[in-house]
Amino acid sequence: MQIQKTIIDDFKTDRKDILPPLPLTGRLVPILFYASVFAAIVLSAIFALQLKISKGRIESLRQELSETQKRAADTKSERAALEERILRANEVEAWVEGSRPLQPLIIAITRSIQEGSSIQDMRLTRREDTPEQLHLSISIGTDSIAQLDRVLDAVHGQGYREISPQQTVNRSQIDYQATLVRQSANGPTPETEPQPEEQGKS
C-alpha cells in the first residue's frame, strides 16, 4: 500500500529545534531581568529609607527654623522696644538736666552779697534750645568790685562756670551778664519719691 507523502507529513508533530535559536544578546535579557529585579529591590529599599530619613530631617529642620525665626523676631522686637526706651530715656535725661533747681544758686548768690551791697535786679533764664545752660544777668549796687568776685565764687561753688561774661561798672553799680554751664557731668538724681497729684487737696 502506498501512502501519500503529504498526508504523512501532516501527522508529524512540530519539533522544538525547528525554531531558530535566540541570538546571544537575547539570551542576556533574562539575566538582565533577574539582576534588575534584585538591584531594583535593594536600591529602592535603600533609597526609600534615605528618603524617609531625609523627610524626617526636613521636618525637624523646619521646626528648628520656625523656632529660630520666632526667637529672632522676638529678639528684634525686644531690641526695638529697648531702643524706644533709650530714646525716651535720652529725652527724659535732657529734660532733667535742664531742670536742675535754681533755688540753691539764687540763695548762694544772695548770701554772697556783703553788707553795704545789694542786688538791684537779678535774672536767671534758661535758653530754649540749650536749657541746661543758664543766662545770668545781675545788677549789684556796691562800691566794691570785689563783690562781683564773691558772687562768682558762689556761682562756682554751685558747680557752674561762666562763659562769655560781660560786665559794666558804673559809679556804684555793677552790671554783669554771663552764660552759666555745669562743671560736673554727674546727672541729677531724684531726691524725693513721687507724690500723688494734689488735685483733691484743699
Place this chain on the structure above:
Amino acid sequence: MNHKHISLIVVAVLAFLFIEATLWVRGKKEASAKAEQKVASEESHARQLLAIETANLNRLQASSKDLIAFLDAWQPHFEVINTPQSAEVNFTMRIKDGNLVSLSQRYERASLKAGSSIPSSLRAVVTFEDNFAGLLNWLGRLEADLPTVRTTGVRLGKGTRPGDLRMDLTVEQPLLKQ
C-alpha cells in the same frame, strides 16, 4: 516573530520598568536631599541672624543699663502729673498753700518737640511779691517736691513795699505723651 521574541520583549519591558521605578525612587530621594540642604541652609542663616540680633541686644542692654536705670528712677516723677488741668491745679494749690501774695498767674500750654516723649508742657508765669525767705523757701519746696518741673526763668527785684521782693517766675510742668 515567535513566542520567544515576545517573551524577551515582555521580560525586557519588565526589567526596564523595575529600573525606572528605582530611578524614580532615587530621584525623589535626591530631591528630598536638596530640599533638606536648602532648609538646613535657611536654618543656618536664621541662626546666624539670631546670633547677631542677640549680640546686638546684649550689647545694647549693657551700654544702656545706666540710662535705663535713670529712666526707671525718673519716670514715676513724670507720671505723677500728666494732664494740663492737673498741672494747673497743682500750681494753683501750691501757691495757695504757700500763703504767698501773687500779683498775677498765667497758664499756657507750650508745645515742645513734636513726636518726642515729652511733646508739650504747661507753662506757668507767676508774679509774686512777698518776703525773701517765704518766696525762696516756696521755690525750693516746689523744685524739691516736683523735680521734673523746670524753672525756665526767675527775675528778682525790689518789691513795692519795703523788705518785700518781687519775683517773676516761669516754670514748666512736662506732660508726657499719652
